[in-house]
Amino acid sequence: MKRAKLIRILLLLAVFLPLLVSAQEEESAEVFLEEYTDEFQEYFFEALKQKGIENYDKAINALLRCKEMDPESPVIDHELAKTYRLNNQMGLAQEFALDALRKQPENLWYLSTYLELAGSRSLDLNVLKGQIPFENTRLKENLASLLVEKGKFDIASRLLKQLDQSEFKTRMEARIADSLAVEDNNMVPEPVEGEEEEPDPYQTRVSRLQDLMEKANFGQLEAEATDALEAYPLQPFFYFMKGVALNGLERYESAEEYLLMGLDFIANDEELTNKFYKELATTYQGLGDPDKANMYLSRIKNGS
Template sequence: MNIRFKNKEHRKERQFYAIRLALFSFLFFLFSFSSFSQDSIPANQDLSEEAELKFQQFFFKALSEKAIGNYQKALENLENCNQLLENNMAVFFEFSKNYLLLKNTLLAKEYIERALQKDGDNVWMLKHLVKIYQQENNLEAAINTQQKIVALNPKERAFLVRLYLYNRQYKEAISLMNTLEDENLLSANLKSLKASLEKRKKPKAEEKKLSDITSLINQFETEKSYTILEQILKISEDNATQLLKLSDEGILLFPAQPFVYLMKGKALNYQKNHKEALSVLENGFDFVIEDNMEANFYIEMAKAYKGLGNLIEENKYQQKADKLKS
């Protein structure tokens, strides 16, 4: 089959599923409209049947455009909705989501705050606000909002742990993880992170000063020790093939150790497999708890984006690394 034809069919299929998703979202919002409190729609703005139909058409079109990435078109349709019915919570929410997708956090925040004035305890809108604060790197505000979400829904505590970790609030993170563990609600990933944090407090075992790579590899084959593997990976940094093989094994044996992900990402960057390198680095980033390690991840991510020709993301991650290194 012609490749161009296959790509065209693939695009059509993606658009079909995007429209289906938009339709589902639209029906959800129609249900939501009927559930809003009476004072969320001003009494003097009752819509005629014709105006209501137009409103629904514009709203559906906005959802459809957003689903296929046409965020500016979505905003235009939402503006039409707003002209028909001002100060509608669902419209404000959609305005905010589209502005965030366009990286305009200022307007995204303005519209979600308008929506929250009508329903300050809406968990979905509060979670969206957390995303905005994360985009702005305002972790303190993100944590404060997530704490409000947790008060409304305790099942959201796991993400609060993540935010504590991102903000280097390790004491708070461990305390909350202990609570979740007592309730048998701590996920496997968070258990691994907790173990890594607690391990930092213990004195490090003295590293074996073995310079012979062959001896180290033989010893690793017998003991399967992370300490030995870490030494081997450091010695093998310039040997992409060996680095990739050993880091692969390391991820299987020690899935919560960020260094093995970093080394695999480095090996893949050496081999110019930048897309896979980025995926590996993103998977390992959740386990990073130290500034120096975080900076090293950003450096490798910048290299991956450079290899992919994305100079904006390359500069962004290089700047993050420089900030941590300074």
């Protein structure tokens, strides 16, 4: 019974982990679990299980039963959005992503999912104003962060002008200026002898983490991957590196959480997807679950 409860809590944390940054908030996730009936819990975890083994229709049906019991839960709406997307039902995915965001407009991850599903339309501020709770300051800050992450500096700058002066606004404007300076350096002739080119901060982190991984310095890799995720929370590569580090430290349960979460952010990158599958196989071998390890190894394409 204790093991079953632990597995359920870990599954729940896999859903909430992007939002959990302290022990107190981890407790709140467990409270979320305990507030619901046994029937709700059974359907919720059945949905996560079926989603994990790619039985998306069954996962959706279980989530819809949860929604019948709690129509106002943004967590269920967000899970439905992600699962409908995996099932290639994009219209319904967008509908539930928008429902989740309207219920919890300050949630960065709900906004990110909505933007991904809305596609190019989501980069038009005039369109967004008519769809999402645009009067919410935190939502606009989250939107600015995501636009900067996507390299949409012009739109992000226009949005930042609508915000009052703050530490966040100053930091974002500085980041845009730094990124544009790097772009400009790539377009001008070779620097004068003796001058040093401005390094790309993202690529610098990537190279540093790869070096630590090659040296099997897992303690430092875990610390620096955590820092990288704080700066680039939507980059799957950094979730992968965090998972590698945690596997190296034999913290397999935490590795599972980060690797599964990182998979949600991958779009059309078969090479990186294969790396995640290989690392998850290592995780499940460490957890003593060879069936799951073999399942992920079987998903690797092109023998990578």
